[in-house]
Amino acid sequence: MYTDPAVVRRKVERELNDFVERFDHYRSRGIWVLQYKFPELLVAFATPRIKPYTLTPYAVLMDLSNYDVEPPSLRFVNPFTLEPLKRREIPTNLQRFRLPPNSQQFPPVIFNPQVGGAAMAPGVINEELLQAWTPEDDQPFVCLQGVREYHDNPGHTSDSWWFHRAKGMGGICRLLDLLSKYGTEAMREPEYQMRLEARGIAHQIPTEPM
Amino acid sequence: MANQDADKDVHLKVVVNGKAVPLKASPSDLLGSLVEPALDKAKVADKSDLDRWVFTNAAGEQLDKNRTIASFGFKHDEEIYLNLTAGVVG
Numbered sequence: 001m002y003t004d005p006a007v008v009r010r011k012v013e014r015e016l017n018d019f020v021e022r023f024d025h026y027r028s029r030g031i032w033v034l035q036y037k038f039p040e041l042l043v044a045f046a047t048p049r050i051k052p053y054t055l056t057p058y059a060v061l062m063d064l065s066n067y068d069v070e071p072p073s074l075r076f077v078n079p080f081t082l083e084p085l086k087r088r089e090i091p092t093n094l095q096r097f098r099l100p101p102n103s104q105q106f107p108p109v110i111f112n113p114q115v116g117g118a119a120m121a122p123g124v125i126n127e128e129l130l131q132a133w134t135p136e137d138d139q140p141f142v143c144l145q146g147v148r149e150y151h152d153n154p155g156h157t158s159d160s161w162w163f164h165r166a167k168g169m170g171g172i173c174r175l176l177d178l179l180s181k182y183g184t185e186a187m188r189e190p191e192y193q194m195r196l197e198a199r200g201i202a203h204q205i206p207t208e209p210m
Numbered sequence: 211m212a213n214q215d216a217d218k219d220v221h222l223k224v225v226v227n228g229k230a231v232p233l234k235a236s237p238s239d240l241l242g243s244l245v246e247p248a249l250d251k252a253k254v255a256d257k258s259d260l261d262r263w264v265f266t267n268a269a270g271e272q273l274d275k276n277r278t279i280a281s282f283g284f285k286h287d288e289e290i291y292l293n294l295t296a297g298v299v300g
Contacts, residue, residue: 018228025268025289096296129296144296166256169294173228177293185270 001039003066009038012064015172016041030054031180034079039064043176044079045184055190057091060179062172063148071161071170073148074179076140087132087140094129094142094182129182144178146170220279223289226252230289235279241265242275248292259294266291 001008016036019026026033030046044059059079062072076085132140141149146169151161161170168174219234224244231251235244245263265273267290273282284290 015228018230021230022225022228022289029270127296164256166254167259167294168227168252168254171227174293177228177291178296181270182296 001065003069005039008064008067012038012041012067012172019173019176026176029180030184031176032056034059039067041172042077042079042082043179045180047184047187049185049188050190055184055187057184057187058085058089060176062175064172068165068170071146071148071151071165072172072175074142074175084138085140086135087130087137088135090130090140092130092183092187094179095186096127096129096182098125098127129178142175142179144175146175220284221287222279222284223287224248224251225289225291226254227293232287237278237280239279240275241273241277241279241282244279245275245292262295263292264295266293 019033028048030048032044032046033041034044035042041062041064042059043062044056046054046056048054056079058076059082061075061077061082063075064072076090077083078085078089129142129144130140131143141147141153143150143153145151145159145164146161148161150156151159164170218237220237222233222235222244223230224233225231226248229252231248233244233248233251244265245260246257249257249260249263265275267273273290
């Protein structure tokens with residue numbers, strides 16, 4: 001850390017106090033803070049809409065080193081073991097639907113993933129905020145202004161963090177809100193898959209000498 | 211007369227990126243008119259993208275900024291949330 005840890009800690013804890021003041025609100029949305037050990041914050045995301053059982057498909061380890069000279073770094077982890085999750089192990093794309101700029105065709109709320117599921121309509125832009133190279137990639141990242149991995153990506157050198165810092169884009173509560181909104185809050189029902197395997201075929205190999 | 215109007219004002223707590231700020235507004239004002247004063251009170255320095263700020267209620271449902279404040283029937287000191295939307299993915 002190249003910044004003064006005391007200053008960073010003070011900034012982080014000021015924002016965490018804001019979170020704690022609305023703890024019930026965030027808890028009811030499935031945003032559960034599990035651990036805070038400066039400079040890391042571990043937050044699990046649960047599914048408030050899936051009935052009758054709640055799922056906790058992932059947690060995010062937020063690294064707040066040098067905050068907010070640098071934006072938070074986000075890493076998806078297993079909430080039990082803290083092992084980094086591979087892309088294929090994260091059951092969401094952080095999918096976002098939006099209208100093209102200046103489009104007035106429909107009220108934007110229709111395309112909110114939280115309302116009525118993933119309503120697709122002509123002209124709606126479908127974006128996936130979670131990016132990875134392959135399904136085996138163990139460093140999938142959130143492609144979002146205000147996230148360190150976004151601004152560190154060579155493809156985003158023209159979109160510096162410093163263009164966005166004063167808007168509060170890397171705010172802890174904002175990022176948690178978006179990870180929930182496009183992730184676990186958008187999950188409405190579990191999808192079941194039945195897989196049949198033909199076992200015992202190996203036993204059909206003749207054991208007696210021919 | 212001024213006092214009567216003041217009595218009709220709606221008192222809200224606007225939670226800007228997690229930080230709550232109290233705001234008072236006339237029922238006839240559009241919800242969108244609260245964006246700038248809320249950002250001022252929350253000390254958000256950069257107000258260049260006002261369109262990207264969206265209001266949601268406690269349930270996370272987006273509120274239409276073109277509706278009047280009276281039309282939502284907010285309770286006294288009700289909390290609404292003002293967040294910066296996700297940007298363009300690229």
